[in-house]
Amino acid sequence: MAVLPPFQRFLEDHRDDVWRFLVAAVGRTDADDCFQETFMAAMRAYPRLRADSNLHAWVLTIAHRKALDTYRSRKRNAVPVEDVPEVAHHDPELRDGALWQQVRALPPKQRGAIVLRYAGDLSHAEIATALQCSEEAARRSLHEGLKKLRAAEVTA
Amino acid sequence: MKPRRPPLDRAAAAAAAARFATLAEPDVAYAIVDTPVGQVVAANTRRGLATLSYADHHGGIDRVLEALSAGISPRVLEAPARLDEVRRELDEYFEGHRRDFDLALDLSLIRTPFTKRLLQATARIPFGETRTYRDMATAAGNPAAVRAAGNALGHNPIPIVVPCHRVLRTGGSIGGYTGGLDRKVRLLATEGITLDSP
Numbered sequence: 001m002a003v004l005p006p007f008q009r010f011l012e013d014h015r016d017d018v019w020r021f022l023v024a025a026v027g028r029t030d031a032d033d034c035f036q037e038t039f040m041a042a043m044r045a046y047p048r049l050r051a052d053s054n055l056h057a058w059v060l061t062i063a064h065r066k067a068l069d070t071y072r073s074r075k076r077n078a079v080p081v082e083d084v085p086e087v088a089h090h091d092p093e094l095r096d097g098a099l100w101q102q103v104r105a106l107p108p109k110q111r112g113a114i115v116l117r118y119a120g121d122l123s124h125a126e127i128a129t130a131l132q133c134s135e136e137a138a139r140r141s142l143h144e145g146l147k148k149l150r151a152a153e154v155t156a
Numbered sequence: 157m158k159p160r161r162p163p164l165d166r167a168a169a170a171a172a173a174a175r176f177a178t179l180a181e182p183d184v185a186y187a188i189v190d191t192p193v194g195q196v197v198a199a200n201t202r203r204g205l206a207t208l209s210y211a212d213h214h215g216g217i218d219r220v221l222e223a224l225s226a227g228i229s230p231r232v233l234e235a236p237a238r239l240d241e242v243r244r245e246l247d248e249y250f251e252g253h254r255r256d257f258d259l260a261l262d263l264s265l266i267r268t269p270f271t272k273r274l275l276q277a278t279a280r281i282p283f284g285e286t287r288t289y290r291d292m293a294t295a296a297g298n299p300a301a302v303r304a305a306g307n308a309l310g311h312n313p314i315p316i317v318v319p320c321h322r323v324l325r326t327g328g329s330i331g332g333y334t335g336g337l338d339r340k341v342r343l344l345a346t347e348g349i350t351l352d353s354p
Contacts, residue, residue: 006225006232007182011173019169024162035172036179043180047230099159118159146158 002051007043014059015039017120021060024100024119025067025111034070038063060120061130064112071108102152103145110145113138178237183229185238188217192250192346193339196316198239199224199232204260205242208314210335223313227265246316250346255283257317270296271308278309281322284347288326310334316343324351 005013018038022031041062049058103114112131116122122130128138186199188211195211197220206228209220225232241259248254261279266272277295281287287295293305309320315334321343325331330351333340344351 003222003226004230006184006221007230008186008221008232008234011176011233015173016164016166016169019172020162020164023165023168024159028168031168032172032175036176039173039176040180043182043231043233096160096162100162103159114159119162121161149159 004046004049004051007046010042010046010055010059011039014056017056018059018063021063021115021120022067024103025064025115026070027101027104030070034063034066037066037069041066054126057122057126057129060116060122060126064116064120064130067115068108068112099149102149106145106148109133109137109141110148113141114145114149117142177233177235180233180235182233182235183231184224185233185235186221186224187234187236187239187243189239189243189246191246191316193316193335193342197221198242200238200242201228201262201264203262203264205314205317206262206265208242208317210315210339213335214313223265228262249316252346259317261314261318265313268308270298270301270304273297274305274308275312275314275318278312278320278323279318281319283319284349286322286324286344286349289323289331290326292323306332319343322347 004010015035019031019035022034022038026034038059042059045062049055100119103111105111106114109131113127116127116130117124124135124138124142127142128135131138131141133141184199184201184206186197186207189196189198193210197207197209197211197217198205199207199220207220207224211217211220214220214223221232245254245257245259249257263272263275266275274292274296277292278287289302289306289309290299292309293299293301296305298304309323310332312318312320312334315321321333321340323331328351330337330340341351
C-alpha cells in the first residue's frame with residue numbers, strides 16, 4: 001500500500017520544480033511569495049491527499065492557482081505588467097528569458113497551458129486538470145499561445 | 157518556436173524552502189541534534205517532545221520520520237528553531253548543569269496503555285538513581301510483565317529525556333539499551349553511576 005511521504009520529503013522532492021515553474025509563471029520578483037503560498041496550501045491539504053496521487057501534478061496545480069492570484073492582485077493594484085522586451089537573437093539565454101517574459105504577457109489560459117507544459121513538464125491531461133478544462137481545450141490553448149509567440153518573434 | 161525549459165537557480169529554490177520552514181507551522185517539527193552520545197532526531201508536536209531517537213538506530217532518520225508521519229501526522233517539517241529548548245536542555249544535561257528536564261512529552265506514538273504507563277513511570281526516576289525492570293513492570297501495573305517491560309523500554313522513542321538508561325537488571329547488571337550499551341554506560345557515568353560488572 002502506498003503511504004504519503006513525510007511533508008519534508010515532499011518539499012525536498014518538489015521544491016526545484018515548483019521554483020522553476022513559478023519563476024517562469026510570475027517572474028523572479030513574485031516567485032518567492034508564490035512559493036510560500038503554494039507550500040502553505042499544500043501542507044494544509046496534505047493529510048487528506050490520497051497516497052497514490054500524482055504529487056508533481058498536484059503541487060503544480062496549486063502553484064498555478066497561486067500564480068493566477070498574483071496576476072489578479074497585480075491587476076487590482078494597478079502595478080504595470082513588466083515590459084515585454086524585444087527578442088535578442090544573438091544570445092540564447094537572453095532570448096529564452098525574453099521569450100518567457102512574452103509568455104507572461106499572454107492571456108491567462110494560454111499562459112497557463114504553456115508554463116505548465118514547458119516549465120512544469122505536465123502532460124496534456126494534467127494541464128487540463130490544472131486548468132479545469134477538457135484535454136481538447138488545453139491543447140487548443142497551448143497551440144494558440146505558441147502561435148502568438150511565433151507571431152511576436154516574426155515581428156520583433 | 158517552443159519555449160525551452162527555463163534554467164533552475166537551485167540556491168534560490170533552497171532559500172525559498174528554508175524560508176518556508178521558518179514560516180510554516182507543521183504538526184511535527186524536527187531537527188537533527190548533536191549530543192555527546194551521537195546524533196538524535198528530535199521531534200516536537202504542539203503537545204511536546206514525541207521523539208528523540210538515535211539517528212543510527214531505529215532504522216535511520218528516514219524510518220524515524222516515516223514513523224512520525226504515519227503515527228502522528230504527515231505534516232512533518234525540519235524546523236530546527238522549534239527545537240531550541242530541547243537542544244538547550246540537552247546541552248545543560250550533558251554539561252552537568254541540569255538534573256531534570258522541563259520538557260512536555262507527547263506519548264501519542266505509544267499505542268498500548270501498559271507501555272504508556274511504563275514510560276511515564278520511567279520519566280519519574282530521579283537523576284542519578286536506578287531501578288530494575290521488575291520495578292518498572294510493577295510501576296506500570298503488571299509485576300509479571302518483566303520481559304515486556306524490557307522490550308518496551310528497548311523501543312523507547314524518547315531516550316535520555318525518558319531515562320530508560322536508569323533501568324538495570326535485578327542484581328545490578330546493565331541489561332539492554334535502545335541505542336547500544338556504550339551509550340547506556342556513558343549516560344549513567346554522566347550521572348555519576350559506574351557499574352562493577354557491566
